[in-house]
Amino acid sequence: MSRENFGSKIGAILAAAGSAVGLGNVWRFPIETGENGGAAFIIVYVACIIVLGLPIMISEFLIGRYAHTNTAGAFRIASNGSPWKWVGRLGVFTGWFILCYYIVVGAWTLHYAFLSATNAFYDVDAKQYVDIFNGFVQNPWIPTVWLVCFVVFIHFVITRGVQSGIERSAKVMMPALFVITLALTVCSVSLPGASRGIEFLLKPDWSKVDSNVVLQAMGQAFYSLSLAMGCLCTYASYFDHRTPLAKSAVNVAMIDTGIAIMAGFIIFPSVFNIGMTPDDIGIGASLTFISLPNVFQQAFGNGSILAVIVSTMFYSLLFVAALTSAISLHEVATAYVSEEFAWSRKKAATLVTSTIMVLGILCSLSFGPLCSVTLFGRNIFELFDDFSGMVLLPIGGMLISIFAGWVLNRKLYHDELSNYGTLRVRYYRLLTFSLRYVAPVAIGMVFLDQLGVFDFLK
Numbered sequence: 001m002s003r004e005n006f007g008s009k010i011g012a013i014l015a016a017a018g019s020a021v022g023l024g025n026v027w028r029f030p031i032e033t034g035e036n037g038g039a040a041f042i043i044v045y046v047a048c049i050i051v052l053g054l055p056i057m058i059s060e061f062l063i064g065r066y067a068h069t070n071t072a073g074a075f076r077i078a079s080n081g082s083p084w085k086w087v088g089r090l091g092v093f094t095g096w097f098i099l100c101y102y103i104v105v106g107a108w109t110l111h112y113a114f115l116s117a118t119n120a121f122y123d124v125d126a127k128q129y130v131d132i133f134n135g136f137v138q139n140p141w142i143p144t145v146w147l148v149c150f151v152v153f154i155h156f157v158i159t160r161g162v163q164s165g166i167e168r169s170a171k172v173m174m175p176a177l178f179v180i181t182l183a184l185t186v187c188s189v190s191l192p193g194a195s196r197g198i199e200f201l202l203k204p205d206w207s208k209v210d211s212n213v214v215l216q217a218m219g220q221a222f223y224s225l226s227l228a229m230g231c232l233c234t235y236a237s238y239f240d241h242r243t244p245l246a247k248s249a250v251n252v253a254m255i256d257t258g259i260a261i262m263a264g265f266i267i268f269p270s271v272f273n274i275g276m277t278p279d280d281i282g283i284g285a286s287l288t289f290i291s292l293p294n295v296f297q298q299a300f301g302n303g304s305i306l307a308v309i310v311s312t313m314f315y316s317l318l319f320v321a322a323l324t325s326a327i328s329l330h331e332v333a334t335a336y337v338s339e340e341f342a343w344s345r346k347k348a349a350t351l352v353t354s355t356i357m358v359l360g361i362l363c364s365l366s367f368g369p370l371c372s373v374t375l376f377g378r379n380i381f382e383l384f385d386d387f388s389g390m391v392l393l394p395i396g397g398m399l400i401s402i403f404a405g406w407v408l409n410r411k412l413y414h415d416e417l418s419n420y421g422t423l424r425v426r427y428y429r430l431l432t433f434s435l436r437y438v439a440p441v442a443i444g445m446v447f448l449d450q451l452g453v454f455d456f457l458k
């Protein structure tokens, strides 16, 4: 069967960067940075990216590009059918599983973009923002309608194929995302008192960097680069044989980290401008959907046209970031079903879309009508989120690094990395060292930390 490739190097990099740049860049990275030592945290984070993230990203690229097939097939081919093929299947499952809850939040960004654009936050007081958010997520219908819109959008892009769907949308959406981020950064840093926000974000404070912070940086680096979910492996299967893998990985990591740091420049100057402190704003959903709409209204003039524009641009930014990531997750599962079961792309995409729609709606309803359905004290959404983040991702990451470091044929590894001898590879031994020793141990520690084993030992 003939298989599509990305049509250009830039298209390939933008698509992979689209996968990496997501909600995590905005709702976790900036606040983690500010609270954990500013520039000191950024240095630790970048070190984690270099030592841990890049070797695994390069390995995923290499396995995908070598096999030119979906992630499950790629690991089967790269492992010669040994039990290591299960690592690929695990990646596909993880990607699909994450998608089920990721689309819920993607849908929320659409609703908030709509509220912002219609000036619905005019004259709303701090407490009402909580009520607006709770009222929205508890409603059985409205989040579901947005979720269906979000998923239909993804489905449309995926069914158009690799070049006219994924690549073309990345070529439009990633530059748009970059322009919006830049514009918002300029607006925020020109506010009076912005320097205190910048100082909070960047002032290095090494006293805050302890082992917990390092583990947090590793976990964030891992999630942010979309590792161990089959995304990068699947996208790399559409790279052509001239794409330089290591260089592309470095580009993706730089775009991802750059956007994450700029998100901090959007958030903190506005927060300090209105006299709030980072402790007041929370993290994750409460930061994004309760604190920030309030912050933007107050900083840019309650109900003013500027506030409407800034707020609408911010949620559009989140929407595009979430969408490009969700597309990459959908592609993992679609490529798997279509290639492993010889289904047409359309039929495979329809199956994936239907399953994520059903499970996504269940996750979405778990804030409202299904809130009493819990296990281990978590609702359905939290179960999806925690199980993938705390169990599937670390196990997948560890297995990929062990596979790439110890099991994968060294000649194959070197050949792919050097594009069959056309590129010089000076970092080969460092890469292998990281994959063999550093990454498995480091990820193992993040895993135990997330499960609370270290707290328990203390």
Ligand code: PFF
Pocket (backbone or CB within 6 Å): 019, 020, 021, 022, 023, 024, 025, 095, 098, 223, 224, 225, 226, 229, 231, 325, 326, 328, 329
């Ligand atoms: N890496 C993206 C982020 O930082 O939000 C999100 C993401 C994309 C997570 C793809 C998981 C994934 F498989």
